[in-house]
Amino acid sequence: MIASKLTQELGIQLPSAEQQLRLNWKNDHGVEVWIKRDDLIHPIISGNKWRKLSQTLFSAAHSPPAKIISFGGGHSNHLHALGFCCQKLNIPLLAVIRGDYSQNMTPMLNDLERWGAQLEWVNKITYAKRTDNTYLEVLRQNHPNSLIIPEGGSQHQALSGVASIVTELTQEFDLIVAPVASGGTMAGLIQATQNSKTRVLGIGVLKGHDYLHELVNQFLPNESKKQLNGQKASTDWQLNSDFHFGGYAKKTPELIAFCEQFEQDNNIPIEPIYSGKLFWGLRQLVESNHFPAGSKILALHTGGLQGKRALPNIMTKRNKHAVD
Missing domain, CATH: 3.40.50.1100 (Rossmann fold)
Known part of the structure; x- marks a missing residue:
């Protein structure tokens, strides 16, 4: 339902x-x-972005997390689709972005800001840790009760x-x-x-x-x-x-x-x-x-x-x- x-x-x-x-x-x-x-x-929310996010978003709509955290570059289709959905679901989004685009915002990043997402710029070394369990645990501690979605939305769900x-x-x-x-x-x-x-x-x-x-x-x-x-x-x-x-x-x-x-x-x-x-x-x-x-x-x-x-x-x- x-x-x-x-x-x-x-x-x-x-x-x-x-x-x-x-x-x-x-x-x-x-x-x-x-x-x-x-x-x-x-x-x-076109293409495989909806397909990959749909089951996770159904769960989030039923039991909203305090925040959703995910990762991508300055032109990420995944973050763009996720940002729109989070705004519709009234769930805060923390988008961890590879590189600092603060002085050179892309159309995608402008949309994320307009939809209320929090943008966090990280360098390549930090971004490379996006699948590292230690790094992810620090994110969970800093953002309690948050849901972390991998880059691109690719996960078993x-x-x-x-x-x-x-x-x-x-x-x-x-x-x-x-x-x-x-x-x-x-x-x-x-x-x-x-x-x-x-x-x-x-x-x-x-x-x-x-x-x-x-x-x-x-x-x-x-x-x-x-x-x-x-x-x-x-x-x-x-x-x-x-x-x-x-x-x-x-x-x-x-x-x-x-x-x-x-x-x-x-x-x-x-x-x-x-x-x-x-x-x-x-x-x-x-x-x-x-x-x-x-x-x-x-x-x-x-x-x-x-x-x-x-x-x-x-x-x-x-x-x-x-x-x-």
Whole structure:
């Protein structure tokens, strides 16, 4: 009851649509490419941010903590969605921000301030401790009765929210493809498809193939874990790390031009941090005949579009540098 009421109060639009894409890619194997439009769930709490936060927010609405604490950079889609929800739930938010943006506020940070969040600037050394138990215990002592949500919202509670993506589907797919950064969305998709013929492919958007595998594995039961030595490798899911363009939030003029052309051709907004790398990688794989003939593939649009507000000048200048 609380879940449906909160969903209605926040204006969450579910289920998101499944839409077939008519692409001008070379496609000798006749692969069907579909997209699940999770970017349309909500103008602010879009995509996998709502999916990963939903179960935690349902609990918080039922039994509000004194404060919610979470982490992110100056363009964090996770913090942006969480800040909006905390304001609606009347729960204070402490946002621990990597770097000091006090003299150079981003659109996302301005929104957080407007929604009443407390912003705490920390350096890279301190931010690197965001998963350290000693550091987290100090936060709990300094902020009693608070709820700490990991960076990106990826935690075990997120998996059932992500699984709803699969239960909403109106048709069967051979493969679901999604961008991978903090691991929670990928793990939720893997668990939701484990008893079906559907496989899951993650496109890594940051460096560190083994690191990304570890992020996903931490949420999975032993039988679903991917063993990097190949001795017990599952065939149900794979992670491709060929399309990160140098690291998280790194981009090239070619990638930015691809995103702009994709938007123009399909009338679907994407950005070069997550969805752009997803569709870039998917195009390379389709054009190289990587998938079996006749495969039916669903690409998950994970939202993350609020960060585009900081990109216009960068996209115009074809800047190669990271925004975060």
